[in-house]
Amino acid sequence: MGEPLTVGIVGAGKISRQYAATLTRLPGVRLTRVADLADGRAQALAADYAGVRAVPVTELLTGDDVDLVVNLTVPQAHADVALAALAAGRHVYGEKPLAASTAEARTVLAAAAAAGRTVGCAPDTVLGTGVQTARAALDAGEIGAPVAATAFMVTPGHERWHPDPEFYYQPGGGPLLDMGPYYVTALVTLLGPVRRVTGLASTPRPTRTIGDGPRAGTVFPVHVPTHQTGVLEHAGGALTTLMMSFDVWAGRLPHIEVYGTAGTLSVPDPNHFDGPVDLCTDAGGAHWTRLPQRAGYRDGGRGIGVADLADALRAGAPPRASAELAYHVLDVIECLHTAAVTGAAVPVTSTCTVPAPVPLT
Incomplete structure (x- = not known):
């Protein structure tokens, strides 16, 4: 090496x-x-x-x-x-x-x-066995051609556990910029780049209260939308419905599901490196199969993308967690914000190459 x-x-x-x-x-x-x-x-x-x-x-x-x-x-x-x-x-x-x-x-x-x-x-979580196993199943055509997807990230807010949470509620924060990169990066990895978006957003609460640490009880203002919904049109034609929220107390929602012409794929939380990947090819939805790990870095942790970049530098290849991918994801997120303000569908002018899959490593 x-x-x-x-x-x-x-x-x-x-x-x-x-x-x-x-x-x-x-x-x-x-x-x-x-x-x-x-x-x-x-x-x-x-x-x-x-x-x-x-x-x-x-x-x-x-x-x-x-x-x-x-x-x-x-x-x-x-x-x-x-x-x-x-x-x-x-x-x-x-x-x-x-x-x-x-x-x-x-x-x-x-x-x-x-x-x-x-x-x-980051995120390099998409290089773990969860998203990479799901990608291997998609690439193998196990649900047919992808038609649509859903993605949900809901929480009451990070101020419940973070001792200094104000930056989550300032420009550059909010659920879409904080957690959206995990989900949008996973969706681009699975379904390809995004060419158009639309969406709406709201800010139900003007202030938040710190719930943990030495500053517990401190009230601070909210300067960004904290509940965001949208639809992403991928270049391949699949449509993703997205919801990112700091305003949902609890929900029984899938992290990511991909729907194809011949089945459905349940993808684990893209904020983690692993997790169960389930496949259903039963039209009634009664029978799901848990897929074994097929691809991705085993036992991944934050920073595995740095090691992947180091390997890419030695090989003269682009890193999988690349700036090109991160820029496209940021562009998609920014376009979702624009769509929420204008009420119009917004074209995404950037694109990216979907990174090479990660073999089971």
Whole structure:
């Protein structure tokens, strides 16, 4: 495999520990540095891993032991950190979304092209055995030609458990930008790019209350839609009905189902790497078959996309969790917002190549 790709993490918040746990167990990458504007958080994370140092952000970006910067900052800072890393000559892998807007994302793509660097982006959950097994079944024609799909993500809101949830309710947040990338990325992986969308949105509650942590009871304003519905027209003709909400207390809804001319496929939560994939080819819906794992990275965790990117760099191939895919997903999400404001169907001008499938690994 050659020398491992050295990695520095910028942003030592809650998700960073999942990334660090994955990156420190994979042979193709090596975590070397961690930085955060709050020094104590970076030091606490680095202390758990031998050979990892907590350093200021500027020192991480210029360190000779960092080939790639993993950008785990809040969405509003994604573009700024990515641009600084690219200017320092580093590859970048970012948490979703690629940026807070497609305009910002285009500056990142342009900077990467100018620097000759590679940019990857979460979610990498679609590389796990759940979505990849479902894709293998679709590619094998087990439900015939895909006709339609449904996708639902419903929760009362992240303020119930997150100690600092305000960013979820500011521009760059909301259910569609927070959780939508998992679902839209999975849908594009399964059914191909999207060419047109329509939708509606609402903000039922003007404020939220923090429910956990030292700031429990704090009331803060909501600045984005928190309930969003839409229809996605895929380039292949399939239609997806989508609902993303921070306003549903409970629901018995499928995460993703794909409906074909000869059957139905139940796809697990795309926020996770694995999960059951069920197939029904009985017209009455009485008999479902649980499919064995057929494809995808087993035992995946946040950061497996970084390892996939490292392998792609060595092979001279595009990463599966690519900036091209992430940009198209962000474009779809932005078009859904536009459709909700205008009440019209909105064409999606970007497209992407569906990433290569992941063999069972």
